[in-house]
Amino acid sequence: MRIAIVGAGSIGLAVAWRAAQSGAEVVVHDPDPGSGASRVAAGMIAPVTESHYGEAALGPFMAASADAWPGLARDLEAASGLAIGFRDVPTLVVGVEDGDRAEIDRQAELYRLTARNVETLTARAARKVEPLLSHRVRGGVLAPEDRAVDPRVVHDALLIAAERAGVELRAERIDDLAELDADQVVIAAGCGSASFVGAGGAGGANDGAASDPGSGPDFPERHRDYAGTATDEGCLAARSEHSDAATADGRLRGRDEAASEGARWTLPVRPVRGAVLRLRTVGDQPLPRTTVRGYVKGHPIYIVTRESGEIVVGASSDERGFDRRTGTAGVVHDLLRRAIELVPEIAEYHLDEVSVGFRPGTPDNLPLIGRLDSRTVAATGHYRNGIALIPATATGVAALLAGDDKAIPAAFDPLRFGPFARQRPNDVTRRQRPENPLSDGSSRLVQPGAPCADPIPGSGQRSAAPSASAPESRVPAGSDKTESRGDENGHEAADDTSTHEEADS
Ligand SMILES: Cc1cc2nc3c(=O)[nH]c(=O)nc-3n(C[C@H](O)[C@H](O)[C@H](O)COP(=O)(O)OP(=O)(O)OC[C@H]3O[C@@H](n4cnc5c(N)ncnc54)[C@H](O)[C@@H]3O)c2cc1C
Known part of the structure; x- marks a missing residue:
C-alpha cells in the first residue's frame, strides 16, 4: 500500500515510521519538517497532571499512550541511535x-x-x-x-528512524490532496490541517481541494459555519465514553446522506x-x-x-x-x-x-483521529498533548490504515463536527450524557442545543470554557x-x- 503523509511533525513522522514498519510504502511531505509545535513542546507525558474536567474521553487514550512510551522510547533509541531524554522522574x-x-x-x-x-x-x-x-x-x-521526554530529540530520532525504515521525505508543501499519488493519505499537518477540504461518507472519495492554502490569520473565518454546527449533538458525542455502539449506525447513515447531498469535510483545528x-x-x-x-x-x-x-x-x-x-x-x-x-x-x-x-486546538479539546473518507485519514488536533499521544496515535493510525476500523476511539472521530455530525439520531445525545465526574462535574457540561465548549474560531465569541485548560483548574x-x-x-x-x-x- 502506498501512503502519503502530509506533515512531518512528530505525529506525522511517528505514523510514517510505524506504517513503514508494517510494510507500507510511505512518503512524507513537509516544506519544513519540525517547524511546528513538536519542537517547541516541553515534553511532559502527563496522564495524571494533564487531566482536565470535561475531557474524560481522552483519559484512557492518554493512559495507554503513557504506558506505551517506555517501549516506544526503547524502539526509537535503537532505531535512531539517539538518546531521546525519556525521564522517569515524578x-x-x-x-x-x-x-x-x-x-x-x-x-x-x-x-x-x-x-x-x-x-x-x-x-x-x-x-x-x-x-x-x-x-x-x-x-x-x-x-x-507522569514522565517526560525531550521532544526535539524525539523529533530528530523519528526523522532518522522513519528514513531508516524506508520512509521518503519530500520537502514540499501540499495544497491539493488529490494530486498525491497514493492509495491512502494521512493529514498530520498540525495547525495547517485546517486548510484541507473533501467529500465524506462511507463511500465518499476525497477530492482533496485546499480551501485556502496557507494558514494565515484569516483561516478561522472559514470554520465559522462549520464550528457552529458543532454546537449540537456532535459536541456531546465527542465527550461520550460509550459512543461506539450508540452511534455506529446513525453515524454511517448520516454520513452517506450528507455526502450524497454534497457535504464536504474540513478539520476545525485552530x-x-x-x-x-x-x-x-x-x-x-x-x-x-x-x-x-x-x-x-x-x-x-x-x-x-x-x-x-x-x-x-x-x-x-x-x-x-x-x-x-x-x-x-x-x-x-x-x-x-x-x-x-x-x-x-x-x-x-x-x-x-x-x-x-x-x-493544534479543536472545539472540544479532543484530537481529530480517524477516517474522513475512503482515502483520507486525519491524525491531528492533539492540542496540548501531542507528544504524550505519539505512541497511541502512531499505533492506532497504522492499524486503521491496515484496515482495523476500531483502532481509534470513536470520541476522536474527525467527522464529529460539521455536516457529517448533523444527522445523528436524537436519542444518541440522550444516551451519551456523561456519567463520569470528569465529564459532568463541570459547569461546561453541554446540553443538546447549547453552545459547544469552545467559541466559534475567529468570531470573537468567547465561551465560558477557555481552550487551553479547564477554567476550573485556572x-x-x-x-x-x-x-x-x-x-x-x-x-x-x-x-x-x-x-x-x-x-x-
Ligand atoms: C508551548 C507548548 C508546549 C507544549 N508542551 C507539551 C507537552 O509538554 N506535552 C505534550 O504532549 N504536548 C505538548 N505540546 C503540544 C504538542 O507540541 C503538539 O500537540 C504536537 O507537537 C502536535 O504535533 P503535530 O505533528 O500534529 O504538529 P506539528 O508539530 O505542528 O507539525 C505539523 C507539521 O505539518 C507541516 N505542514 C503544515 N501544513 C502543511 C502542508 N500544507 N503541507 C505539508 N506540510 C504541512 C508543518 O510544516 C509542520 O512541520 C505543547 C505545545 C506547545 C505550543
Whole structure:
C-alpha cells in the first residue's frame, strides 16, 4: 500500500515510521519538517497532571499512550541511535498560598480519577522529594507516574528512524490532496490541517481541494459555519465514553446522506499559541530532580528538567492567530517570576531561548483521529498533548490504515463536527450524557442545543470554557489573586484578544 503523509511533525513522522514498519510504502511531505509545535513542546507525558474536567474521553487514550512510551522510547533509541531524554522522574504539583493549595487539593480529586498513583504531601515531605523548592511552598501532590521526554530529540530520532525504515521525505508543501499519488493519505499537518477540504461518507472519495492554502490569520473565518454546527449533538458525542455502539449506525447513515447531498469535510483545528522558556545551568548549579508544576497566585506554571542541564519553563496560552511576537515580553516576565517563586534557584540559570508554537486546538479539546473518507485519514488536533499521544496515535493510525476500523476511539472521530455530525439520531445525545465526574462535574457540561465548549474560531465569541485548560483548574477558589496576567501585575492585559496566559503543556 502506498501512503502519503502530509506533515512531518512528530505525529506525522511517528505514523510514517510505524506504517513503514508494517510494510507500507510511505512518503512524507513537509516544506519544513519540525517547524511546528513538536519542537517547541516541553515534553511532559502527563496522564495524571494533564487531566482536565470535561475531557474524560481522552483519559484512557492518554493512559495507554503513557504506558506505551517506555517501549516506544526503547524502539526509537535503537532505531535512531539517539538518546531521546525519556525521564522517569515524578511530578510534584505545589502551591505557595492558601488558594493555590486549595486548588491543588481540588485537582488531586481529578487526578485520583485516573486510577494512577497520587500522593498528598506536606510542605516538608514535598521539599524532601524536591530540595530546590522554595520554603514558601505549602505542600502539594506527587504524581510518580507522569514522565517526560525531550521532544526535539524525539523529533530528530523519528526523522532518522522513519528514513531508516524506508520512509521518503519530500520537502514540499501540499495544497491539493488529490494530486498525491497514493492509495491512502494521512493529514498530520498540525495547525495547517485546517486548510484541507473533501467529500465524506462511507463511500465518499476525497477530492482533496485546499480551501485556502496557507494558514494565515484569516483561516478561522472559514470554520465559522462549520464550528457552529458543532454546537449540537456532535459536541456531546465527542465527550461520550460509550459512543461506539450508540452511534455506529446513525453515524454511517448520516454520513452517506450528507455526502450524497454534497457535504464536504474540513478539520476545525485552530492555533492556540504557547510560549516556553529554555534555560541552562551554569557550571555545577543544582537541577530540580523532579518535574515541578504548581500554582502561583492562581496561575499555573511548570518546570521540566532534562539530564542535559536544560530546564523548560512553561507555558503561556492565548489565541492571536499565528502571531509569534506580540506580548512575548510579558510572557517571559510572568513565567520567570512564577517559576522563581516555586524554585528560587531558577534565577541563577542562563536564559537560553524563548520559543513560541501553536498547539493544534479543536472545539472540544479532543484530537481529530480517524477516517474522513475512503482515502483520507486525519491524525491531528492533539492540542496540548501531542507528544504524550505519539505512541497511541502512531499505533492506532497504522492499524486503521491496515484496515482495523476500531483502532481509534470513536470520541476522536474527525467527522464529529460539521455536516457529517448533523444527522445523528436524537436519542444518541440522550444516551451519551456523561456519567463520569470528569465529564459532568463541570459547569461546561453541554446540553443538546447549547453552545459547544469552545467559541466559534475567529468570531470573537468567547465561551465560558477557555481552550487551553479547564477554567476550573485556572481560577482557584479562594485564591489570593485570581485575575489575568494584567491584573496580577497591576497592568492592563496587552490586548483583549488574549484569552488568558496560563501554564499549559
Ligand atoms: C508551548 C507548548 C508546549 C507544549 N508542551 C507539551 C507537552 O509538554 N506535552 C505534550 O504532549 N504536548 C505538548 N505540546 C503540544 C504538542 O507540541 C503538539 O500537540 C504536537 O507537537 C502536535 O504535533 P503535530 O505533528 O500534529 O504538529 P506539528 O508539530 O505542528 O507539525 C505539523 C507539521 O505539518 C507541516 N505542514 C503544515 N501544513 C502543511 C502542508 N500544507 N503541507 C505539508 N506540510 C504541512 C508543518 O510544516 C509542520 O512541520 C505543547 C505545545 C506547545 C505550543
